[in-house]
Amino acid sequence: MRGFYTLANGGRYVQPSCVTKIDNLGQTIYKNSREVKTIYSPESAYMMTDILKGVISSNYGTGHNLKIDGQIVAGKTGTTENSKDGWFCGYSSYYTTVVWCGYDIPKEVDNLFGSTYPGHIWLNYMTKIHEGLPKADFLQPQGIVFKTIDWRGNPTDFDTGTQDMFSKTCLEKGLGGQIGVNASQSAKDGSNITNRVITPKENQIPQPMDQETKAEQDADAALAVLESLTPQSSAENRDAVFLDAQNKIGKIKDKDRRSSYLDRISGVQRVLGIEGSY
Template sequence: MYINKAYSKQQILEFYVNNCYFGEGCYGIEDAAQHYFSKPASDLTLAESATLCGVSNNPTLFSPTKNPKNSTARRNIVLNSMLVQNKITQAQYNEAKNEALTLNIKESVVTPENYMTSYAIDCVVREMMQQDAFKFQFIFASDDARKSYESQYQEEYLKFDKQVRSGGYQIYTSLNTSKQTELQNDVDSNLASFTDVDPKTNKYKMQGAAVSIDNQTGYIVAIVGGRGTSDIFNRAFLSFRQPGSSIKPVLDYAPAFDKGFHPLSQINDSYIENGPVNDTHSYQGSVTIRYATEVSINTVAFKVLENVNPVVGLNYLAKMQYSGIYPEDNTPIAAIGGFTSGVTPVEQAGGYFTLENHGYYEQPSCVKQVKYINSQVIYANPRTGVQVYTPESAYMMTDVLKGVISSDDGTGAALKISGQIVAGKTGSTDQSKDGWFCGYSKYYTTAVWCGYDIPEPIPSLYGNSYPGHIWLDYMTAIHRDLPQLDFDKPAGIVLKNIDDNGNMVSYDSGLQDMFSQPLLDKSAEGHKKRP
């Protein structure tokens, strides 16, 4: 009713023909005329005009290229209607009806898909699914439940993927071409010594992927899915890999801090029957969580997740939309990255960004806004999220991860950035089939993975080798000329005296550690309520 009052029928018709879909990615009569007949709409013959009018009713059924007989028959129906309504003469009708359908397809120039475009499309597709009320799920009670969900997900994803790729959408992103070029160059140059090519795919066997987030906005500014720019498979969001020790901060330790642990809490590093072993195949007895993180002790992470409860830890990942969680992952071995499927670089970047962002998760994305052909905004990113860790726990974890790099014994000791305060974690898997480095400053969070597409042992691959140096080169470049900033300390962080075993004491022990005041208050309130 509003449209009829606000616009004349002529204006409504004009809007329709300039915006409706004519098939094969053509929106509007001008686009269709150029595509099917290689001429402007003003130069179309009567027969050609009628053909396109017929196509708009059902672009697939009346496609001039795929169903020319149907298209011609539909054209003739349009011509007959025009004759009956005295819009054309009998002579014009006869001439147009007898005109053969002759197409002159204009080959469209398609921009080759790259890592930026493929990820931008993926972000839009998932947002459209959400707008269509699709319920995303990350934790499953059984494999059957997961399979059922995956089937529904694929069906919906493919539907909207096809819709987006059909054209007409303007996608506005946060991707920064200079940072993209820098990250791509750093991946390529650091892996240049690996020259073996898979004869089946003609791709390098050794690959890398990386994702970088601007911590001030929460948007992804660079995403690299592999070596070079000709490989369109975007490992940054499509490839699920075992995370190794890079999962410890987000799955084990930050949840433990939420439970009441603190950086100098003591855990016994000892042999675990049928459990993980340390890389050194040795054990040190009682050690702090801080030290265990800096040197990446597996037994401590295993015991901490046992205490937290694996299902609780996995639910933290689910809140951050880690999508590769299987029912079989509900075991303490997940503490050191033992997953059925694994994680993606985008997911790891999102997890580490959450630590820097005071424990508040915002879904990683590069899409700010989407417009449709008539310039109508159909999506604007609200940048909303969910509190995953308390701000105090996130800060404790960040402070511990600073030591991974700043400590001389830390696994990331060689990855210091001059003039910047950074935090991060290495990760490598059994037989060095995967290598990770995930780290952040106050300014940016970057996650890097390296390995073979088909996992194979790589003797020189560790978190602080190729992944670490890609991270270091890139982060050094994008922090150039930026002033040094430390991470924000929440008001709820307090220092308390502890004894040699890491337990809080009321006297001046000469040794202090950070605690969460809100958690202490909650604990004290709980004690008061007990009979």
């Protein structure tokens, strides 16, 4: 909870307290100082929040079914092994709420994922407490700048048509990882170097994702959509989602991993009251 509301607060941490002050016979004998500590830089907090907004706003996010009408929110799903614990931690510019579901003595819970029971409890509660509040986005710090990036995600002067956000301070300190240089510059011997490209070290070049990892990522995305179904979902839409999930799970070669994904499909079927198999 504290880590998430610190992100929501632009990187500033304030010790939680239910007491603001204590008065005795008209005299204040205690007043909460509400000391503020900077834990993250405003730029780091904003960039992390921007990433976590995608968990909910993106159609492929694990919390894509937890959008709050009229509000901008960020969050993170969490599920422990064998679905013994489920978390959803989410926040807006107004409130931060964390929900945990599970047993005091851990045991497996059918269809328990961060986006199911915890996510829907979070959504119902946050929707209620945001009623009547104007839509508000997270405040962008002045130290955030947008730069054109290359295929590695590094800032470049070439027009690639793709941009990303960076901390101005990091760029000024040379921590931006710039690879391409699209300008004439003087070398130490006085000669000019034009359109110079610095080749990164081999271990800096991202390696292609292996097929098994790609298959599991595709299966996770399909299951996130599947787990957002409700008993009110149309049969046509439900069948299409189930079929898509099964097809993607079928591409996972590891038998045990594939079986665990199929168990998740069975869990959704039980929740929706669907008999038989797809």
